[in-house]
Each structure stands twice: as structure tokens, then as C-alpha cells.
Amino acid sequence: MAKTFRLSSRLTRYLFIFQLWLILASASPTNKGWLVRRDVEELIERTSEFDQPKEQNIENDLPRIYFMEIVSDIRLRYASTKVTSKVANPADKAQEATFHVVLPETAFISSFLMEIDGKVYKASVKEKEEAQTEYQNAVDAGLSAAQVTANARDANQFTVSVNVEPQAKMLFNLTYEELLTRRRGIYEQVIHVSPGSIVPQMSVRVNIFETLPINKITVPQLRGNDIEQSQDLSENEVAKIIRTNETVVSVVYEPTETQQIQSSKDGLQGQFVVQYDVDRSSIERKGGEIHVVDGYFVHFFAPSTLPALPKHVIFVLDTSGSMAGTRIEQTKQAMNSILDQLREDDLFSVVEFSTSVAEWDLRKPYKGLEPYYYNVQLEETTEVSQNTTQLEESFGLHDDIFAYPVTERSIKRAKEFVKTMDVTSSTNINDALLLALKNSQSVQSRLRLTPIIIFLTDGEPTSGVVDKTEILANVRKGNSDDVVSIFSLAFGTGTDYDFLTKISSQNRGFARKIYEAADATLQLKGFFDEVASPLLNNVRFVYNKDGPVHDVTETNVPNFFKGTEFVVAGRIDPDSKLSASITGTGASGSFLFPDIHPLDDHIVLPIPNNSVAETVPAKKSFSLEKIWAYMTIQDMLKKRQIVDDAKSIAEFNGKALNLSITYGFVTPLTSLVVVKPNSTAATADVRPADGGSSGFHSAAFFAAAPPYYQVGAIPPYLAPEGLPLVELLPGFESHEEFTTTDAELTTESTSLLQYNTSPFSADEWITSFEHNATHVKMPTSNDTLELLWQDELPDTAYGSCYADGVHNVVCKSIWKCSRFMPGSRSLAGPVLNADSACVIENKYVGICCHLGSTFSDPVFTETTLTSEYVTDIALNGDDVVTATDLVL
Secondary structure (H helix, E strand, C coil): CHHHHHHHHHHHHHHHHHHHHHHHHHCCCCCCCCCCCCCHHHHHHCHHHCCCCCCCCHHHCCCEEEEEEEEEEEECCEEEEEEEEEEECCCCCCEEEEEEEEEECCCEEEEEEEEECCEEEECEEEEHHHHHHHHHHHHHCCCEEEEEECCCCCEEEEEEEEEECCCCEEEEEEEEEEECCEECCEEEEEEEECCCCCCCEEEEEEEEECCCCEEEEECECCECCCCCCCCCCCECCCCEEEEEECCEEEEEECCCHHHHHHHCCCCCCEEEEEEEEECCCCCCCCCCEEEEECCEEEEEECCCCCCCCCEEEEEEEECCHHHCCHHHHHHHHHHHHHHHHCCCCCEEEEEEECCCEEECCCCCCCCCCCCCCCCCCCCCCCCCCCCCCCCCCCCCCCHHHCCEECCHHHHHHHHHHHHHCCCCCCCCHHHHHHHHHHHHHHHHCCCCCEEEEEEEECCCCCCCCCCHHHHHHHHHHHCCCCCCEEEEEEECCCCCHHHHHHHHHCCCCCEEEECCCCCHHHHHHHHHHHHCCEEEEEEEEEECCCCCEECCCCCEEEEEECCCCEEEEEEECCCCCCCEEEEEEECCEEEEEEEECCCECCCEEECCCCCCCCCCCCEEECCCHHHHHHHHHHHHHHHHHHCCCHHHHHHHHHHHHHHHHHCCCECCCEEEEEEECCCCCCEEEEEECCCCCCCCCCCCCCCCCCCCCCCCCCCCEEECCCCCHHHCCCCCCCCCCCCCCCCCCCCCCECCCCCCCEECCHHHHHCCCCCCCCEEEEECCCCEEEEECCCCCCCCCCCECCCCCCCCEEEEEHHHCCEECCCCCCCCCCECCCCCEEEECCCEEEEEEECCCCCCCCCCCCECCCCEEEEEEEEECCEEEEEEEEEC
8 A cells, every 4th residue: 555655656757757858848848948037147157057048049138127125214204215236147249238327206216336347336426517527527538437416306316327248237326305294194105116027026115214103004005107196095915014012114025027028028127115203192282203313303293183174275277288188187076076065154265267267156157267369350240149137146245355254155166166167268377366365355354264376287388478587576565474385386397397386486375296197186085185284373393592502403383284294303412401492373272382391201112133033133323414404405596596685595505405415316407426336337317207287308428417408319409598599519517618529431322311391380380270369389208398389489499300311400489480301291280290399498399490592492412421420319209219419
């Protein structure tokens, strides 16, 4: 019996081995040789240990990421995230490897290093001009160099490319730091995970260390990089939540290759998100959470049990022509939901604007804004009759000043108005904001409510007052008593986000981008959730009235909203005791925390432990100095947006710059420079992850800051912002010089296409538009631009258009050109054909105009040339395209 059992077991093993062999053989090369897959690292180290099939030559294999580890340590809401990537070149020739990381808008890069052939090259932080000089010197000396310049956007992307020797490996290591912001009751750590390929060893670890109990910790499914909010609230089943104790939690995410493929054939592409909050029940009546360590303090204030203040919210809605289509429909959907979120003790008003502006009068039938006809002879029209026989209704005590209570009847009528909204004409931002401020003042003269303006626009001022400096001054004057908060929402890529940020910063608010995507309605609703429940007004923090406290960050809060947190940091003399007080106005009147003291004299937090085992890490003192430095820099950068005088701006810039260099932060005032001794140039840049306001990426040599224009680009062409043609130089920043490389043409003959220019009349083209249209649409690979066609530009060249070697083709205003290139296609209708169009100042539609004297003749005849040439680089989407311009 035992013999039979042994025989059966042996047969079973043989059958299993035979089945496994069949599986492997079926996947092997057709020449009967097969190879079991190894990790890339092992493949490189042990290439000589096996006979590789002749057909399986790795000569052309691209560099591969075989290891990626992301570790984020969050201590007291301050996150330090380190991204480590190991790359191998399995080929028998040198190849370029690229390291790419997307990081949050509020993060500062604090460290970057590369390890090549066992030697470490560490970057240094320099002031921008000094960094540019050092970088240029390295380039001139023939060394490889990488320069990184920060750019303030919702998300930035860092890219560096380095040459990797045959069958060699290299390591990249980037660290960035940020203070997490509390919104809608949670902290959210967002880590962008996009290696671009399947990674054999892939891990993300988030270690959270707090002094208060951690609650509400969740890990949702991986989000797409192109959306801000996710409708998928299900949990990430691959991630593990490991609780060491009530104040220490780790989240580990280690997807296998199979799980990465399930996400995408190109590997993981999305945001790994960890959400959490802390239990404040033990400090709710203590005025917040204060910590003091080694002469630095940080104060977290987030009351949750206060009743909400009644508010007067004024919606200022852009219904100009560029809002047509998806934008206006998503705005309507969001407004329907937001109106339902208003509370019974609120008042609301609506200002609609395009070229003209108007307040909604709910007592009468909806009447849209009058269309504005630009430079077109008006024909006789028949006015659409309104139902003027309907009696005026009454909604509340303030109908006469167009402010309405939140009732079932008023909300229903407002939704009827929302449904009827239509787009027309231009964008009169100045008059819209002044009318909203006047509306607020009328209400404030009768009763005290928290006044909030929610200002939504998708464009720049094109009607009424268009000078932005003048608009800023007018709005400040209209809000002279400084009681109204203006929150600006930039819808899409056509806005001047810096301008909107300045409007809000100078008027007790902040700006936010609304991405033009499928979830735009959710973004709008989510923003309103943040400001829907004001708890306190005019909050003021005071520390050690007569004591030695220094360098304290912002201590005045115009409005404190439910679900948020306000943080103050500062320095205190070593032997001094800290005390604080908080004043403000709440629902019950004056609000006061008179005597607040630190929770501990000395806080202790664990050292991060990267192992998965649930062990208690060792402990050491945690310094608050980095938090203070980070917050002070952010504070200076924000304050410089509020002031206008050059002296104050220089003072804020100087302090932020000194701290940036001292603590090694890459900020808008500093650059990161790394020089590698190698004859092959390394490139790197930090640029907006969303492509910037124009929807285009810009490429430059050797890690330049994103240029303001592109030269030699593929259509549609981007022109610089008003620079003369003779000053056009590709490369670093708009004023930097670029040295071209001379070379011989390798081809014996160059055939130049013979183009015939075509006549163009802007007046004839405009007739293809509706009379009230002010914009033209231009489709691109990533987006659709909304460009103005008004005759507002001078007769000058704004850049060159590439036309297969044809000279004298420049980008000009459509009103200043009579012949355009290439002539095969024309501008047809309100949707622009990009073959012959260009973009001026990211705002106006231009045309590739020929400046030759004889338009019907070709610029060049077919000939054989040997000449010098220069090559410019342009980036369209993710593809780098080189275009060669001949220099005779």
C-alpha cells in the first residue's frame, strides 16, 4: 500500500513538472530555446552566465526601471517624501534614461542626487541668477548639467535625463516636503505614482506620526492623474494599513507586476492617496494644539463644535462666449447642487456677466444679458417679447436689493434661472466684481452676515476696463472696508491664474483652479463645501504679549471655515515660556481663548521604520525648525502678492530667498543645480504638470525654466508675448542667450517644398462667426484653446512659423496680414485649422504670415545645399519634435 502511494506521488510530481515545462516552452522563442524571466538587475549582473538565443539581442532594449520606492514620513502633518528609482541599461550601447516625478503645488524640493557608476552627484540650491550662471559655465565647459526651477502650479513635474553607459545602472533620489492642508475635515497626502513602465520592485509607504490619536484613516483606489476628485470611494485592496498604536500608523502599497498591468499596460499611472484626521476631543476647549521644541513652536487650531455663521453669498458667474458648451453646462449642474447646500439662515444673490453685467431679479421672468456685437453692422431685429403681465412676486425683506432668503420657492426660481442661462459676448470682470461688492454693501447696511463672493470665470478681461492693475485697484476701493471675501475659480486653461490669485489674496480669499474635465461639476461643488460653513470672522492670534517671540507667521484669519485648520509657527527664546490667546467673532458674538499653553514641554516622535513588521520604532526629539522655515517661505510668497510697492515685494522676496537657500528648498526664487562630469548633456526641468495656462508644454535645453514661447514648433505655433522677432532665442528664460551648434548637412541634396501663399482677408473670415462671438476655437493635441480675434494688436511679428525651410514666415495678428502660409488650407469658420494658425500671448489668434515681396513665387527653388543649420526643440504633448531651419 505504501509502495503504491509513493508511486502515485511520484507520478503526480512528474505530471506537474511536465505541465510547467509545456507552459514555459509555449512562451519561448521559436528556435526551441527559452529563457525564464529574471529581474532586470539580475539580467545585467548575470548576462554572461547563460547562453542567450541569437534572435534575442538586447542591443536595442531601452533602459528599464527595475526598482522604485516612495517613502513619505508625516510628522505633525509635515510630510517629507523621498522617491528612489533605480534604472538599468541592458543594451550594448549607451542610452538616455529619464527620471520623472510629479509633485504637489505646495511642495518644495529639498534634495536631489544621482548615483552613477558608484559615484554620488548631489544637487545644490542656488539663487536663480547664480544658478543660471553656474549652470551655463558647466555647459560651456562641456559638462553635463541639470538645472531645476520651481513653478507655482497645482502640480509640478520634475524631469531629468542622463546618459547611461552600456549594461550599467544608476540611481535617482528626489526628496520634497510640504505641510498637509486640512480640507473638509481630512488631511490628504497625494503621491503621484507614474513610473511609465511595469516595475519589478515597486513600493509606496506612508508613515504617519502624530501626538493626538489618528482616526478616519482611509486609502481609496488609485486616482487618475488628470482628475482632482474621485467618484470611486471604494478602498484600495492592495494597500495595507498597519497600526503601531493610536498615534502611529503606516500604509504600505506594494503592487505586484500583475497588479500593475491590471492598472495599465504601461504600469501605474495615478495618485496614491492617504486620508486621515486626528481626534481633537481632548483639546477642543484648550484653544488648539501647541508644541514647542528647541526654540521653535507650531500652533494648530481647528475647532469643530462651533455653530456656523449665517452668510450672504454672491455668485458671480461668467456667461461670456468662451463659456459655451461643456463649461456652461457643468456650471449649471454645479449651481443646482450648490443652491441645495445653502442653509436657511443664509441670503444669496447672483451677478451674471459677459460684456454687460446684471443682478438676478427673481421677482420677474429671467432676462438674459444683451448680446454685444463687435464691429458688425446691426440689422433690424425683432425683440423677443417677455411675459411682462406676470405680477412681481415677493421672496423676502431684501428683494429690492436683489438678496434672497433660502426658501423652497426662491431656490426653485433660482434653478429656473440657472437652466435658462446662455452665453454671449465678452468678459467684463471689472464691472461684475464692483456690482457684486455694491450688492454686498447694500445687505451689510441692513444686517450683519458673513459676506462671500464666489467669482467664476474662464477668461481674462476683454470688455470694459481691461487693464488688470486698474481692475485690482478698483476692486480694493470697492472693498475698502475689507469685510468681503472674494474666492476666485479659474475654469479651464484660458484664465490668468496669477491675476485671479492676486484679486483673492488682496480681498480676504484665495483662488482655485477648476480643471476642464468630466469631474468639473464635482470640483465646483467640492470647493463650495470648503467655504459653505464659516465658523469665525476676524480671528487673531497673539503670542507672549510682552515676551520674546520672533518671526511669527501670519496671525490674522479673515474667515475660519468648518473642516479646515489654521497653523501658526514662530521662534521663541530658549528659556522663555510660551502663552497664547485667540480672539474673533462667532455665532454667539465675541470669541475668546484667553490663556493657551503648549501641550508638552518637549514632544517626542518615533523614528520612521520602513519594515512592515508591527514594531515600535525608537524615539527621538522632533525638530519644528523645518516646519517654521517652510511656513515662513510660503507666508512671504503669499504676502508679496498682496502688496504693490516694490520695496515691500523686495523685502518679502529677500527673506524667502535667504530661508530657501539656508534650508535647501527649491522655491520660485531658487534653482537646483547638479553637474555631472560627462560629455553627454543631461537635461532636467520643473514645469506645470497640467501644461500651463495655454495647454502646451515647453521644452528647453539643459533644464531651462519653461520659456514663454516656442520657436520652430509644430502647429499650432506659440508666439512670444510681444517680443520683437529679432529677440527670439530658444532656451532658458525669456532673456537668456542660447548658443547654437554648427554642423554639416549629411544629405547631399535638400528638396525644399515650393509653397504658394494664399490671400487672406480678416473681414471676410469674421463673417463666418455669429455676430456676438468673440472667440475662435483651436483644437490641439491636449486641449481646445479659446482665442480672441479682436483687432487689438500692433502690426508686428510675434515669432517665426516653421514652414519646411521657407523664410520670412512669421506669426502676426490676423488683422495685419494679407498673405498666409502654407496655402494648402485656410482658416475656415469658428473652429480654427491649426496648420496655418499661431497663438499670440496665449490669448489672441494669429496667422502664419508671409513677408516676401512676391507672394506668388516660391521662396526657394529646388537646389543642392551644403549649409550650417540650427535645430530647435518643441514639445507637443509627450513627443519631442526637432525642426531644422536652414541658414544660408
